[in-house]
Amino acid sequence: MPNPIFILNGPNLNRLGVREPEIYGAETLDDIRAACADRAMAFGFNIEFRQTNHEGQLVDWVQEAADAAAALVINPAAYGHTSVALHDALKLVDAPIVEVHLSNPAARESFRRRNYVTRVADGTVSGFGATSYVLGVEAACRFAMKRSD
Numbered sequence: 001m002p003n004p005i006f007i008l009n010g011p012n013l014n015r016l017g018v019r020e021p022e023i024y025g026a027e028t029l030d031d032i033r034a035a036c037a038d039r040a041m042a043f044g045f046n047i048e049f050r051q052t053n054h055e056g057q058l059v060d061w062v063q064e065a066a067d068a069a070a071a072l073v074i075n076p077a078a079y080g081h082t083s084v085a086l087h088d089a090l091k092l093v094d095a096p097i098v099e100v101h102l103s104n105p106a107a108r109e110s111f112r113r114r115n116y117v118t119r120v121a122d123g124t125v126s127g128f129g130a131t132s133y134v135l136g137v138e139a140a141c142r143f144a145m146k147r148s149d
């Protein structure tokens with residue numbers, strides 16, 4: 001088996017399903033985990049799927065991904081808009097980085113327009129609900145396979 005695709009989730013995403021479903025959809029994070037596992041498996045990858053509400057924990061996991069991931073899919077949630085520490089950690093990752101968002105932050109409040117992750121991601125998928133993750137995982141797998149050619 002190749003290295004896994006790391007899928008890291010930031011704050012409040014553990015509340016998906018009950019958190020503002022009109023914005024973030026009805027799926028829970030467990031539903032999203034299952035959809036990501038299926039998509040990755042179709043390309044021959046396992047996933048390492050995690051969520052935390054803590055910025056330092058996310059930084060630690062990004063560092064772990066730098067050593068052990070075939071690719072990194074990250075929904076930084078609110079830390080994308082605030083965290084230089086997360087930005088700096090992502091710069092340590094050589095593997096492909098795909099940023100995902102359930103909603104389309106660019107079409108929301110102005111404070112969501114600044115994003116410290118977008119600058120270091122290879123690409124971003126936003127606005128498609130849980131499908132953003134599935135598309136993001138597919139992009140991550142394709143990029144990871146290209147890298148190992």
Ligand code: DQA
Nearest residue numbers: 076077078101102103105112
């Ligand atoms: C989010 C968008 C962010 O602006 C917000 O802070 C989140 C979720 C999304 O997936 O749409 O928590 O990352």
